[in-house]
Amino acid sequence: MAEELTCRRATLEDRQAVVNILTAFGGRDYMPDQYSNMIQDPYFVGVLGELRGEVVAFAGAYVINGGTTMMTKGSRVKEGLQGRGIYGRLWRYLRDTIKDRAPGLKHEEFSCNTENPMFKVPESQRKYSELYRTPINVYILRREIISKLPSDPCIHVQEIGMDELRRILTDKDLSSILFPRRLVINWHVYFPIVENVDVIASLEPYITRSLSPGRDKSSDLIIFGVWFQSTDHLAYNLDVYGDANNVECIVEHLKLHAFKAMAVSDGEIRFMVFAESKLLRPIDVACQQLHTIPGQFFSTHCVAVVRDVETE
Template structure:
């Protein structure tokens, strides 16, 4: 029985490798009941039906799917069974062509635990090697617990704590006003930090991050992580980032200690009038982290109406004090206890 199963798995791998030796991906490739196709706009509804409840309702794909299909350095692949979409994975080439970032992996609930994800990952890996032979490294971001096999397979680039809270935008806006956030002297900001955090324009961003080494000690492993996407400090990556709707903050241009990126809020399928706000925070000075966190909240709650799921990624050592600040000073609800975001990579083989 085991021998027969091994023979099937070997046959599947051979079928994948042979098919991907072709310079172009076939419109549909079949093996063991699975077909692989490049995703199109017409597949959107089927993908959303398969993705119900994924990521606790914080699925970014509904708002990014169309733009993903337009990116020339990205491929979105679907796995089908009997014509029905059962899995998706996206790969995007970054870091000047040296790294492929794996994103969006999902498998339909009824097909989980059957090895579909592994076959899809293998398929996409071979496809990348065929389409982008200059790629040397696969990188991905995870929020699950890494096991012994993961440590054997991957190198850890960095870890950040995940602080997830929820609130009504109107209520938080009122609370921020009561606390004097935005005023020169606020009761929730260390009085020794009088200067407000600086919002950066494109020119200043490029100068600070690319033309100097000032950000290297601030960023984890000299890596910009923006909404789960890790980027090396390269001009090609900065060109990608500057096309996005992001607020960039830093405490000081001459001697930065804390920097942050806030992705503009977007709707998520938790329910009606639910939004997701993502804040990536870098640096260890708690008072400066708090200051920039409040600055991002103030700006974006001023235009939102409804429920907000706000996820901040920060130094693990700051998680507990910032969670306490969110609950007892801001009066927002903590959604879950401490978890970690791990950026990992492995060599393409």
């Protein structure tokens, strides 16, 4: 069946056809809200597969790490057609399309949840190697409480822009403290290098940073917020890096992100928090101080994986 597949670049006009391929994440898929942004992003390449004129598969990737890595996102195949070689054919078309603009392409990375079918296969038989996994914790904001919090900014916690992020990544000592393995923002996996700043900027993240006065670089805390509108709530992803010793500081960070989320959406807001183990307890205490309600996600961890692009 893969031989019958017609592959081509995806366009804005294909949005509904791609959304209709399948219902993902229990109906809480990001694709309906994010498809247009992804297709218009200069660092993203989207392709689709057609059978007899019907769109049955989609694959996409961001070109990151100075053109050496394709970070796949949003890929899907229509139910009933999975396991027939369609995705493999489409993925190779995507890889070759990206190679035309990034001849130094070497790796594919992506992040997924632990319900991904790859984890049903013995590790020795998987095409991908695991980079790391991060717990996912969900907190539901109580708008009536957040709206009553003082909005006066804490002088030690501030919103920062791309110029400041570029400066942080240029400072190798600070960058290695904050991002010792990878920099993951909104399930996107990056090397913490300056070459990725423009790619990150295309996500339009809301970034807060703090440095406790009189302390060294190890007291830095930085939180990236990126969101999308799901069917019944605003999913606000928070990726947290840095110092785990100051709960009050974490509270101030989360307040700013809560105010930002409330400015974006009038409905229910769910923080999805991704952080190293050392940060989980302080973040949980901070969320309790903000009177959030513990929520649930259908998976417990975000997992980042990698493979050589020539292995397919």
